[in-house]
Amino acid sequence: MLAPVVFLFFMLMSLSAVAAGRSAPGLVPVKRTPTMDGIALPLVSFSSDQGFGYGAVGGMYLYGDGSKAPYAHALSAQVFFTARGAMNHYLRYDGPQLLGPLRLEGRLEYRQEKSSPFFGAGNLSAPDFRGDVDNERYNYDKGSPGLWVRLRGRPFGEKHPFQSYVGYGWRYTRVSPYETSILAQEKPIGIEGGPSGQLLAGALWDTRDDESDPTTGGVEEVALRVSGLATFSRYQYAGVTLSERRYIRITPRLIFAQRLTLDMLFGEVPFFEWMTTGGVNVSEGIGGMSSVRGIERNRFAGNVKAFSNSELRFQAARMSFFGQPLALGAVVFLDLGRVWHPGVTDGKWHEWHPGIGGGLRFSRRAAVVRMDYARSTETGRQRFYITFGHMF
Helix, strand or coil: HHHHHHHHHHHHHHHHHHHCCCCCCCCCCCCCCEEEEEECCCCCCCCCCCCEEEEEEEEEECCCCCCCCCCCEEEEEEEECCCCCCEEEEEEEEEEEECEEEEEEEEEEEEEEEEECCCCCCCCCCCCCCCCCCCHHEEEEEEEEEEEEEEECCCCCCCEEEEEEEEEEEEEEEECEEECCCHHHHHCCCCEEEEEEEEEEEEEEECCCCCCCCCCCCEEEEEEECCHHHCCCCCCEEEEEEEEEEEEEEEEEEEEEEEEEEEEEEEEECCCCCEECCCCCCCCCCCCCEEEEEECCCCCCCCEEEEECCCCCCCCEEEEECEEEEEEEEEEEEEEEEEEEECCCCCCCCCEEEEEEEEEEEECCEEEEEEEEEEEEECCCCEEEEECCCCC
């Protein structure tokens, strides 16, 4: 698995170098003009939940007269497929100072999963599951075109830690249960699929020293989402997300990182929302590379989700790789999570689902590649993940 990691990181280094106006190693230099940069690259990743992924990603940066930083406009696009029949294609726009000090972000996307996991509701769902993620009993076929737009700003100045945002998201979910699946048997709210529109709002207090690879400070966030007839949604529900991320430098090379998340949904909540959280950085779970590693993706789902992620990050070495500065790091972690759902048995309050493990980090400036090995201490099953960026 190391080959995909090195290849993927090399692509990231190339993209970073071109965006900065330098020639990337191994690529024909992109001639930078005063107004625009652009590049397209192949994309490779792996996770035990989705298998190998492959596709392409591209970006274009428009600088205008150079008065707006880091750029005036950015467009990016992705075409991505996985070995388990999933696809994720998108077109994204970012205007950091499009409306004065306000940042406008937007995204059009299409997702499809031939094997989207569903194990039922609650903290003790599917007690007969023995790890066969390809079994149709624990999956369904899902397609979901969607879009979102968000306006974000710092009302008290660019250097002030307070940020706020408002936005709107819409998605049409096609649900096709397999005949022998838990979803076909339980028929929860949302089995009909259909449109789900959300009004979004949130606030953050961000004191991190670096957004992509923080070593001190933290982020506190509260996020709201509301869905109903007025938002062009078939379902009427609301959600609140509370999140805390904290980074403590123990020694010059050793960082302790901690994230706590609580997500609560109320009302007529469709089952495909049980697995998602709100906020600027959306997570899935409980289970998977964005919530509790070592547990199968979305293994436990419900109206209320809570999870904790603790990481000890060691900055092992800095070196030169094909003339480019490269940082190598190592991580050990402990993840915990559980859910609560009305009408089902969720077990005792202390029955949380843990995952433990370790991994490597390769980074160059804002580009970070994550390679993790994790194990569920409940079942003994193991998972591997190769992806972009820190977990939090």
